[in-house]
Amino acid sequence: MILTKSLIIDNIISIVYCYEYPRPSVTVDIILLTDAKPYPDVLLIRRKNPPFKEAWALPGGFLEMDETLEESALRELYEETNISNVELTQLGTFDHPHRDPRGRVITVAYVGIVKSKIKDVIAGSDAGEATWHSTSKLPELAFDHKIIIQTALK
Numbered sequence: 001m002i003l004t005k006s007l008i009i010d011n012i013i014s015i016v017y018c019y020e021y022p023r024p025s026v027t028v029d030i031i032l033l034t035d036a037k038p039y040p041d042v043l044l045i046r047r048k049n050p051p052f053k054e055a056w057a058l059p060g061g062f063l064e065m066d067e068t069l070e071e072s073a074l075r076e077l078y079e080e081t082n083i084s085n086v087e088l089t090q091l092g093t094f095d096h097p098h099r100d101p102r103g104r105v106i107t108v109a110y111v112g113i114v115k116s117k118i119k120d121v122i123a124g125s126d127a128g129e130a131t132w133h134s135t136s137k138l139p140e141l142a143f144d145h146k147i148i149i150q151t152a153l154k
Contacts, residue, residue, distance in 0.1 A: 024104035028073040029060035029145065031111045031152040032086065039136035041117055042149055045080050045127035051101045052142035059127065060107065073110040081130045082122035086112045091152055099144045111152045
């Protein structure tokens with residue numbers, strides 16, 4: 001048998017799609033906090049799309065296939081808030097099986113701390129609004145974002 005490019009690609013595609021285990025989706029969420037004491041402010045976005053349309057949430061979104069988790073976090077933060085050049089640190093993984101009504105979604109949370117509220121926040125992408133909120137008086141949040149913020153504050 002002569003291996004052709006087409007035969008190799010066809011075999012690779014059949015291997016890729018013949019995987020017996022379900023695959024969860026991976027997202028990133030970004031907790032951007034001010035360094036104010038005792039209650040820092042956190043940057044939240046108002047979601048444009050379901051699920052939780054119109055609800056407040058952390059900036060974030062789905063991991064692209066060609067990027068690292070940190071690259072995804074920086075991209076999502078920029079797309080949804082117009083903020084860049086912020087140092088982010090991986091906080092942890094949040095994986096409750098029912099944390100997202102769309103299906104099995106695992107998120108990796110990143111936290112960044114800024115000296116004061118960044119003034120030129122501009123909502124973009126799937127964010128209808130982006131604004132700072134006091135962590136002492138959070139609005140109702142989408143998904144498990146309250147738990148993620150509480151974990152970051154610890």
